[in-house]
Structure formats: C-alpha cells, structure tokens
Amino acid sequence: MSRAHNFSAGPATLPEPVLRQAQQEMLEWHGAGASIVELSHRGPEFLQVAAQAEADLRTLLSIPSDYAVLFLSGGATMLQALLPLNFAAPGQAADYVLSGHWGKTAIKQARPCVAANIAASSEAGGFRDLPARDAWQLSDGAAYVHITANETIHGVEFREVPDVGGVPLFADFSSSIASEPLDISRFGVVYGGAQKNLGPVGISFAIVRRDLLGRQGQPRAEILDYRAHAAKESMLNTPPTWNWYLLGLTVKWMLDEGGVAEFARRNARKAAALYAAIDGSDGYYRNEVSPAVRSRMNVPFFLHDAALDKAFLEEARAAGLIGLKGHRALGGMRASIYNAMPEAGVQALVDFMGDFRTRHG
Numbered sequence: 001m002s003r004a005h006n007f008s009a010g011p012a013t014l015p016e017p018v019l020r021q022a023q024q025e026m027l028e029w030h031g032a033g034a035s036i037v038e039l040s041h042r043g044p045e046f047l048q049v050a051a052q053a054e055a056d057l058r059t060l061l062s063i064p065s066d067y068a069v070l071f072l073s074g075g076a077t078m079l080q081a082l083l084p085l086n087f088a089a090p091g092q093a094a095d096y097v098l099s100g101h102w103g104k105t106a107i108k109q110a111r112p113c114v115a116a117n118i119a120a121s122s123e124a125g126g127f128r129d130l131p132a133r134d135a136w137q138l139s140d141g142a143a144y145v146h147i148t149a150n151e152t153i154h155g156v157e158f159r160e161v162p163d164v165g166g167v168p169l170f171a172d173f174s175s176s177i178a179s180e181p182l183d184i185s186r187f188g189v190v191y192g193g194a195q196k197n198l199g200p201v202g203i204s205f206a207i208v209r210r211d212l213l214g215r216q217g218q219p220r221a222e223i224l225d226y227r228a229h230a231a232k233e234s235m236l237n238t239p240p241t242w243n244w245y246l247l248g249l250t251v252k253w254m255l256d257e258g259g260v261a262e263f264a265r266r267n268a269r270k271a272a273a274l275y276a277a278i279d280g281s282d283g284y285y286r287n288e289v290s291p292a293v294r295s296r297m298n299v300p301f302f303l304h305d306a307a308l309d310k311a312f313l314e315e316a317r318a319a320g321l322i323g324l325k326g327h328r329a330l331g332g333m334r335a336s337i338y339n340a341m342p343e344a345g346v347q348a349l350v351d352f353m354g355d356f357r358t359r360h361g
C-alpha cells in the first residue's frame with residue numbers, strides 16, 4: 001500500500017523526506033559503522049546530532065538565549081506533573097485556565113503537589129470557546145499561570161498570548177509548537193510532547209526561562225529536577241536518542257521549508273479551506289467551536305447523521321485518507337493538519353467530503 005494522507009492527532013504524520021532520510025541512515029550513520037540508535041549518547045556522533053537538533057530548534061523558534069531547552073522522555077503528561085515540583089513552593093497556589101481535555105490532565109497531574117486553582121473554565125459551554133480574559137480569577141502569589149495553547153481534542157486555540165502581568169505564563173504547546181511565529185519571551189515555560197508537530201513520540205521538550213530554574217520547588221528526586229537536566233544538557237540519564245535524532249531531522253526539514261513564518265501561511269490556508277468546506281455544507285458537516293478560537297491544527301467535525309460515521313471512515317480510507325476518527329470523548333471526526341500535512345492532503349479531504357455528501361446526501 002502506498003502512503004495515505006494521515007490525519008491522526010498524535011502520533012501524527014511525519015514529513016516523507018524525514019522518513020526517507022531515517023531509512024537511508026538506519027543501518028549505518030555517516031561512517032560511524034553503526035546506526036545512530038546503536039551508539040553511545042556520550043559519543044561524538046550522537047553529541048553532534050543532539051547539539052544540532054537543539055541549535056536548529058533555537059533557530060526555528062527564535063528561542064532567546066536566557067531560555068534553557070530540555071529534551072526529556074515521559075511525554076507532555078510527565079511534564080505537567082513536573083511543573084509544580086520544580087516551580088511551586090510547598091503549599092503555594094498555581095492558576096490553571098481550563099479550555100479542554102488537556103487542561104484537565106494538567107490539573108490532575110499537578111494537584112498532588114500544588115494548590116491548583118481553576119482560574120477560569122469553559123467546560124460549562126462544552127469547551128467550544130475560551131474563557132474571556134477579563135473573567136479569569138487569578139490568585140495572589142501564584143507560582144505560575146497555566147494554559148493549553150491548543151486543545152488537541154476540543155479544537156480550541158489561543159489566538160493571542162494572554163497578559164497575566166508579572167506571573168510566569170506556562171503553556172502546553174504539544175499540538176501547536178512551530179505552527180506559527182511565537183514570542184517565547186512572553187512565557188516562563190513552553191512545553192509539550194514532540195509527537196504532534198515536532199517529530200516522533202518518546203521525546204518531549206521544555207523551553208524554560210533560566211531564572212525560573214533558580215526556584216527551590218519541592219523535594220524531588222534528581223531525575224525529576226529540571227535544574228539537573230539543564231546542567232547535564234538533558235543527559236542526566238540515557239536520553240531517547242532515536243527520537244531526538246528524528247526530532248532533529250523534522251526541525252531541519254521545517255527550516256529548509258522556510259521556517260515558522262512559511263508554516264503559518266500554509267497552516268492558515270489549510271485551516272481556512274477545511275473550515276470553509278464544513279461551514280459551506282448546509283449543515284451536512286458541522287464544527288461547533290466559536291470561529292474566533294478555532295484551532296488551526298485540529299479540526300473536530302460531525303456529520304449531520306452519526307449513522308453515516310462508519311461509512312465516512314471506510315470510504316475515506318479507501319480514498320487514501322486515514323486517522324479521521326474523532327476522539328472518543330467527542331465522537332464524530334477530527335482532522336489533524338499539522339505542519340507535515342501537505343496542502344494537497346487537506347484538498348483531498350475537502351474533495352472527499354464534497355463527494356461523500358453528493359453520494360450520501
């Protein structure tokens with residue numbers, strides 16, 4: 001079978017040139033006599049791969065020099081658990097703005113170690129909008145304010161960085177990092193798993209303003225300590241070398257394609273085409289998110305009759321379009337259209353949706 005257009009939310013489609021290069025280098029990496037995945041993480045070959053990946057990510061995201069970049073295993077959920085341990089004093093409060101499923105997991109992971117205050121929530125409205133900034137109830141002396149930049153399941157995205165005054169803003173960017181230019185200096189921590197927009201699952205990133213590493217945090221094992229990871233350049237123990245390598249190839253590909261400004265343009269066109277197809281279908285398809293905060297990365301949508309879902313998915317697969325089944329929390333469909341999804345893939349989906357409607361309308 002040839003490669004389909006893969007709309008999976010994560011792990012997600014990777015750029016074909018990245019997979020081809022990895023395939024080519026799989027058995028033997030650049031004269032090293034072994035695959036990169038077989039070599040010591042402290043050897044010159046992998047150190048070069050690791051350093052290049054970080055340098056390229058810094059270039060891609062314009063990361064200021066007073067920010068540390070950590071590559072860690074454990075996924076975004078693990079990072080959610082580590083935030084209060086590293087950045088909140090025992091008993092201190094932290095504010096969470098809840099705009100979907102992943103904001104909930106962030107609170108769940110943090111709760112044992114911090115007085116997590118839900119400063120605002122759009123749950124009552126089914127997470128179809130963002131809580132208005134002027135209704136946020138931030139607590140005095142909070143360690144940080146946490147947001148989910150893009151809610152991967154509910155398809156709701158912050159379209160501007162909220163102003164939270166002098167309190168560090170922590171943001172889960174798992175599913176929208178590198179999708180458009182971002183002013184990192186507005187944040188204390190930008191973190192996420194790589195498997196949506198930055199590469200393979202098995203590695204996550206934390207971009208941390210260095211002064212925050214001076215916070216005492218809470219008693220914790222060294223392996224859970226960001227300071228220790230930063231001091232050892234994410235090699236406190238054996239890092240996920242293969243994943244780091246693939247992330248590096250993916251970041252390099254994004255730079256070669258024109259960087260985040262170019263992806264912002266492509267992503268805007270892709271999202272506009274897909275939402276237009278949904279909104280222009282006379283209710284045959286529907287997306288329920290408030291238009292101003294619709295995600296450019298994850299587009300959940302429903303057919304007017306859920307009894308057609310099975311046929312839609314089967315016929316989509318036959319047309320070379322996979323990964324469209326919605327998250328079980330919402331049902332329906334979801335098209336994830338990350339950087340690695342070409343515009344032709346979105347066009348193929350739009351065409352298929354029109355055909356399907358004609359045949360089953």
Ligand SMILES: *Cc1c(COP(=O)(O)O)cnc(C)c1O
Pocket residue numbers: 010074075076077078102148150151152172173174175193196
């Ligand atoms: C996927 C995702 C997570 C969870 O990531 P894991 O790596 O599975 O822990 C957290 N937040 C967001 C926004 C996500 O999209």
